[in-house]
Amino acid sequence: MMIEMQDVYKTYPNGVVALNGINVRIKQGEFVYVVGPSGAGKSTFIKMMYREEKPTSGKIIVNGVNLAKIKDSKVPLLRRNIGVVFQDFKLLPKLNVYENVAFALEVIEESPKAIRKKVMEVLDLVGLKHKVRSYPNELSGGEQQRVSIARSIVNSPKIVIADEPTGNLDPETSWGIMELFEKINDRGATIVMATHNKEIVNATRRRVIAIENGKIVRDEAKGEYGYDA
Numbered sequence: 174m175m176i177e178m179q180d181v182y183k184t185y186p187n188g189v190v191a192l193n194g195i196n197v198r199i200k201q202g203e204f205v206y207v208v209g210p211s212g213a214g215k216s217t218f219i220k221m222m223y224r225e226e227k228p229t230s231g232k233i234i235v236n237g238v239n240l241a242k243i244k245d246s247k248v249p250l251l252r253r254n255i256g257v258v259f260q261d262f263k264l265l266p267k268l269n270v271y272e273n274v275a276f277a278l279e280v281i282e283e284s285p286k287a288i289r290k291k292v293m294e295v296l297d298l299v300g301l302k303h304k305v306r307s308y309p310n311e312l313s314g315g316e317q318q319r320v321s322i323a324r325s326i327v328n329s330p331k332i333v334i335a336d337e338p339t340g341n342l343d344p345e346t347s348w349g350i351m352e353l354f355e356k357i358n359d360r361g362a363t364i365v366m367a368t369h370n371k372e373i374v375n376a377t378r379r380r381v382i383a384i385e386n387g388k389i390v391r392d393e394a395k396g397e398y399g400y401d402a
Contacts, residue, residue, distance in 0.1 A: 175203070195218065207219065269305065277324050299319040375398050383396075
């Protein structure tokens with residue numbers, strides 16, 4: 174089991190209950206959509222998986238590690254096996270495409286030779302080998318998201334977590350990004366994606382976990398979006 178949550182509750186200091194008794198198990202190699210209305214608890218659910226948020230109570234096991242008990246100093250080590258993709262790309266504006274992707278390897282002190290090999294391989298996978306010297310402001314939104322994805326997978330993580338990765342993209346570009354996630358999943362990575370994209374969820378028919386008011390209300394193997402877009 175790659176991800177497991179047992180009786181997970183999360184109450185923020187202002188009293189808002191974001192998660193209310195979550196129990197879920199996600200196997201290695203699964204592709205899971207997380208859906209639900211705005212404010213339902215999806216982002217908190219996602220953030221729990223890479224220890225951006227801690228549960229108020231309950232157990233969260235990711236890749237064999239209990240995140241409720243892990244020390245803060247061990248979080249960077251945990252995240253080497255987790256790639257995270259955001260809606261707003263979070264690229265470093267003063268670094269070019271190559272440098273943005275390489276940065277993820279430099280911080281874990283990979284050798285320059287290994288960095289170059291891995292960066293060029295992953296840029297080839299996302300179709301941006303020809304843009305290595307371009308800067309974020311010279312790229313389209315779709316290209317920036319591809320760089321963000323490349324950076325998240327350059328260290329071959331076992332899990333890729335995506336929070337609304339197509340939220341800022343037009344429909345055609347969104348499909349290109351989803352094809353890329355399918356490739357990553359085919360290579361063995363477990364993917365958990367929070368999304369409001371009804372068309373993509375309904376067309377691809379992957380596992381769907383629906384969250385409402387902090388609770389899982391639906392968990393279907395080949396699910397549909399189930400909400401008005």
